[in-house]
Amino acid sequence: xxxxxxxxxxxxxxxxxxxxxxxxxxxxxxxxxxxxxxxxxxxxxxxxxxxxxxxxxxxxxxxxxxxxxxxxxxxxxxxxxxxxxxxxxxxxxxxxxxxxxxxxxxxxxxxxxxxxxxxxxxxxxxxxxxxxxxxxxxxxxxxxxxxxxxxxxxxxxxxxxxxxxxxxxxxxxxxxxxxxxxxxxxxxxxxxxxxxxxxxxxxxxxxxxxxxxxxxxxxxxxxxxxxxxxxxxxxxxxxxxxxxxxxxxxxxxxxxxxxxxxxx
Amino acid sequence: xxxxxxxxxxxxxxxxxxxxxxxxxxxxxxxxxxxxxxxxxxxxxxxxxxxxxxxxxxxxxxxxxxxxxxxxxxxxxxxxxxxxxxxxxxxxxxxxxxxxxxxxxxxxxxxxxxxxxxxxxxxxxxxxxxxxxxxxxxxxxxxxxxxxxxxxxxxxxxxxxxxxxxxxxxxxxxxxxxxxxxxxxxxxxxxxxxxxxxxxxxxxxxxxxxxxxxxxxxxxxxxxxxxxxxxxxxxxxxxxxxxxxxxxxxxxxxxxxxxxxxxxxxxxxxxxxxxxxxxxx
Numbered sequence: 001x002x003x004x005x006x007x008x009x010x011x012x013x014x015x016x017x018x019x020x021x022x023x024x025x026x027x028x029x030x031x032x033x034x035x036x037x038x039x040x041x042x043x044x045x046x047x048x049x050x051x052x053x054x055x056x057x058x059x060x061x062x063x064x065x066x067x068x069x070x071x072x073x074x075x076x077x078x079x080x081x082x083x084x085x086x087x088x089x090x091x092x093x094x095x096x097x098x099x100x101x102x103x104x105x106x107x108x109x110x111x112x113x114x115x116x117x118x119x120x121x122x123x124x125x126x127x128x129x130x131x132x133x134x135x136x137x138x139x140x141x142x143x144x145x146x147x148x149x150x151x152x153x154x155x156x157x158x159x160x161x162x163x164x165x166x167x168x169x170x171x172x173x174x175x176x177x178x179x180x181x182x183x184x185x186x187x188x189x190x191x192x193x194x195x196x197x198x199x200x201x202x203x204x205x206x207x208x209x210x211x212x213x214x215x216x217x218x219x220x221x222x223x224x225x226x227x228x229x230x231x232x233x234x235x236x237x238x239x240x241x242x243x244x245x246x247x248x249x250x251x252x253x254x255x256x257x258x259x260x261x262x263x264x
Numbered sequence: 265x266x267x268x269x270x271x272x273x274x275x276x277x278x279x280x281x282x283x284x285x286x287x288x289x290x291x292x293x294x295x296x297x298x299x300x301x302x303x304x305x306x307x308x309x310x311x312x313x314x315x316x317x318x319x320x321x322x323x324x325x326x327x328x329x330x331x332x333x334x335x336x337x338x339x340x341x342x343x344x345x346x347x348x349x350x351x352x353x354x355x356x357x358x359x360x361x362x363x364x365x366x367x368x369x370x371x372x373x374x375x376x377x378x379x380x381x382x383x384x385x386x387x388x389x390x391x392x393x394x395x396x397x398x399x400x401x402x403x404x405x406x407x408x409x410x411x412x413x414x415x416x417x418x419x420x421x422x423x424x425x426x427x428x429x430x431x432x433x434x435x436x437x438x439x440x441x442x443x444x445x446x447x448x449x450x451x452x453x454x455x456x457x458x459x460x461x462x463x464x465x466x467x468x469x470x471x472x473x474x475x476x477x478x479x480x481x482x483x484x485x486x487x488x489x490x491x492x493x494x495x496x497x498x499x500x501x502x503x504x505x506x507x508x509x510x511x512x513x514x515x516x517x518x519x520x521x522x523x524x525x526x527x528x529x530x531x532x533x534x535x536x537x538x539x540x541x542x543x544x545x
Contacts, residue, residue, distance in 0.1 A: 019366035025381030086281035112482020114499040123292035203374035
């Protein structure tokens with residue numbers, strides 16, 4: 001039917017254009033990062049690693065990279081650990097008001113980050129916690145926790161409860177069931193959750209903006225400051241680096257997913 | 265099998281996460297509102313201050329900006345996402361993976377990086393203007409950046425993946441046979457789509473629109489960087505009150521308004537959606 005051909009064809013054309021448009025900004029920034037000039041003209045006239053050298057050579061960028069990494073590692077460990085326990089409890093027990101509790105635990109995704117950030121900042125002042133990387137990591141863990149929960153809820157659903165029962169009836173302790181049955185079976189999901197928790201913190205801007213102070217500025221905060229004052233060309237290289245981290249984590253997640261499918 | 269002794273105590277495992285959220289997330293929020301509101305004075309003084317702040321021209325403008333921009337963004341995102349979600353739901357080979365890739369990569373890229381990318385593209389001498397000039401569509405560069413257009417483009421780009429993934433989950437559940445049946449019974453494509461397919465997807469449309477609208481209301485980074493001086497949204501006003509004027513009381517009042525609106529919409533979202541699907545999972 002003529003009609004169908006038109007619909008299918010326009011859908012295909014639209015989807016192709018949309019797909020290109022969605023990727024274009026990210027691809028273009030990455031290409032610009034390898035440019036040689038001091039202004040953002042696309043395509044670059046010559047290519048070099050100049051801006052990456054600036055990024056990795058400047059002590060201030062280095063310290064931002066260090067802060068970001070430490071904060072993200074803390075957030076990742078805390079949120080994955082607590083999120084795993086919580087997700088397990090959600091999947092395995094019939095606590096009343098489970099949905100309401102879950103909706104509370106997902107709140108950090110919903111409440112505008114500006115509000116969360118200001119409240120945390122207000123609290124951090126009297127305790128002299130502004131600029132403390134451990135504290136920022138813990139605050140980021142709150143933001144990462146819902147993401148961990150959502151990923152692990154679906155991952156743990158696939159762990160067969162009968163395997164746990166079997167282990168128990170064969171004389172394993174509850175701790176043993178946890179470490180020898182649940183964790184290994186859910187491991188791909190747990191690693192996925194940890195990766196995305198790391199990423200959520202590594203890319204987070206608004207809370208860091210308020211809490212980082214001068215001494216523990218993170219990469220996104222430094223980009224933000226630079227975009228407000230004057231746009232340094234090195235920003236493209238930093239952006240490309242962050243895109244690279246995202247790409248790497250997505251790649252690992254894809255591999256883990258295949259592992260999960262293979263397990264079934 | 266004694267289920268209770270085996271897994272009954274597992275709710276204890278919820279405690280650490282709850283403690284974290286209560287101490288680091290909830291307590292600061294409550295503490296912030298109690299402290300900054302009570303610093304204003306008596307109850308009637310607080311009410312007076314509320315009326316003064318919410319009636320001020322800056323706040324009224326920001327409110328209407330926030331409202332309109334969020335509505336427009338939600339609508340644009342919905343229209344742009346639906347065909348993409350439909351495509352994903354009706355394909356399962358490499359084309360599915362490719363389009364999903366195009367959506368997921370931006371989704372997990374830092375918001376500040378995504379905003380910066382569009383700032384480069386939309387500048388006066390940016391790629392978009394150059395392209396339009398070369399093609400002869402326009403005669404002089406358009407003001408795309410530092411305007412409402414800039415905000416819209418940036419926000420649509422950041423929020424689109426949430427909508428596509430939410431819609432996809434809902435479209436995937438629709439039996440493709442229904443569409444074929446309608447066609448087989450003589451309906452043309454448009455009739456079958458509007459009368460059979462689309463109504464079945466309404467659930468996803470509502471969930472996706474709610475989540476996008478909720479997130480748009482509290483948006484800060486993109487409008488702050490891509491908007492013009494007059495395009496102030498509520499979240500930006502809150503940030504300025506704290507960072508620039510140190511006016512904690514106004515910040516509390518304005519943010520409370522934003523918070524109540526957000527939580528109200530979240531309550532509706534809670535009723536219509538399976539929360540586990542929140543981020544399109």
